[in-house]
Amino acid sequence: MSELLDRYQRSLIGVFGTPPLVLSHGEGCYVWDTDGNRYLDLVGGIAVNALGHGHPALVSALSKQAAEAIHISNLFTSVPQIELAERLLQIADAPQGSGVFLANSGAEAIEAAVKLSRRTGRQEIIAADGAFHGRTTGALALTSKAAYREPFEPLMPGVSHVPYGDVDALRAAVTTETAAVVLEPVQGEAGVVDPGPAYLTAAREITSATGTLLIIDEIQTGIGRTGEWFAFQASGIRPDAVTVAKGLGGGVPIGGLITFGPEVSGLLTAGQHGTTFGGNPLATAGALAVLDTIVQEGLLAHATEAGHHLADAIAALEHPVLEPVRGRGLLRAIPLRRPVASALAAAAREAGFIVNPVAPQAIRLAPPLVVTTDQLDDFVSALPDLLDSVKDPS
Structure with missing residues (x-):
């Protein structure tokens, strides 16, 4: 993947900086990079991939x-x-x-x-x-x-x-x-x-x-x-x-x-x-x-139900860094009491989750509308350890 990122830097105008991954394909709510690593996509192409990846x-x-x-x-x-x-x-x-x-x-x-x-x-x-x-x-x-x-x-x-x-x-x-x-x-x-x-x-x-x-x-x-x-x-x-x-x-x-x-x-x-x-x-x-x-597939109702499930599950963590979840449906932010959003997103990526550090103290989630509550729970279960692993920027 590093060789592909070098080629990216040599050939594209740098308006996006250097991306962290080269993705090769996706299926449902998961994507894979060119090294074969799988990630749960909780950004959905920034609220674009409503049906996930490769929906029939x-x-x-x-x-x-x-x-x-x-x-x-x-x-x-x-x-x-x-x-x-x-x-x-x-x-x-x-x-x-x-x-x-x-x-x-x-x-x-x-x-x-x-x-x-x-x-x-x-x-x-x-x-x-x-x-x-x-x-x-x-x-x-x-x-x-x-x-x-x-x-x-x-x-x-x-x-x-x-x-x-x-x-x-x-x-x-x-x-x-x-x-x-x-x-x-x-x-x-x-x-x-x-x-x-x-x-x-x-x-x-x-x-x-x-x-x-x-x-x-x-x-x-x-x-x-x-x-x-x-x-x-x-x-x-x-x-x-x-x-x-x-x-x-x-x-x-x-x-x-x-x-x-x-x-x-x-x-x-x-x-x-x-x-x-x-x-x-x-x-x-x-x-x-x-x-x-x-x-x-009843995805309007599912977006509402899954969004509430996510917010309730994060609230139940009672983690000292977390504020109450903002947003509606499956457009959500996880507010943080410390400016660690970028570090948290990097740690999440290493753990197999793609999230968006939309602000220094907020993570944005906009997963495919087909995301399951079990998939959301996988992320929520990993979140406390991810938060504990990151430090404030120096």
Whole structure:
């Protein structure tokens, strides 16, 4: 594996640093490296591999579609593209006159949302402190982390940030000049921070009063990750638009913007946006297989039950380094009383578990939705010894 990592360093631009492993294949919730070591994947490609690795339904759908047509461009359409758009509108409970724009990634979905907001005739966009919406320049303007933003400033003007979860701050910031408020229902990259469903309820009331678009970023939280098709549904609201990606393709690159109602859907018209690869037959066929499997295997309910099981099992450890687990469904953070997340992730990897040190004092878990409670228990059982083995950074 070391020789392959040397080749990686010589041939790829170093935006990710040097990865710790070269993975060769996966099956279910496990992956193997090129040295033959097996790991329980509790990150799921950062909430992407909803069905795990090599799920027969996804493999079959992709194989069948690859033999028929992979790409046709958006000069034409295909049956999978149409069916996927219809399914997304259905699971989002979108009203008549709603629409879908299919792209290739979450960042592209955000870019489409930014252009949608500009079509209101207003310029101002409000996002939240701690937000992560992507790395392209428009999405980066909405992302709050200074280390991501500063090397590329000046970014798109007219974007401001308010404290996440603070209803009063949001109310004070939104005016009749605000084009859109863009919010995550749960902030994944910030450390799985959940303000509770009432925050989006308040955001809907605030934006409706000023004629402002409420755009919900469900790139990480959507497609069953939190136990609902979309996390906003726990708030009982109807947003103006939703971005989706990650888990939708089960590992195949895909993203989308869902717009709610004819007034919002009509903001973008012919020629005002586009994509060459977006909505291609291969990705849309894969996404349909993911949605079908989530229904057939009862994975929405399973995400809720398994998430509660994980949180309860970790709480039962009563370990002095552990704080109560945050998050919903199978998007969870294990908060730590010491800044040992990176060391803990390395120790976990040595023990055969892949976890994400999302912050110095938090481990993020976003396993495949098919993860079993026995597999989660394997990790929880190992956790006390892992915690005891790590030291604070010097």
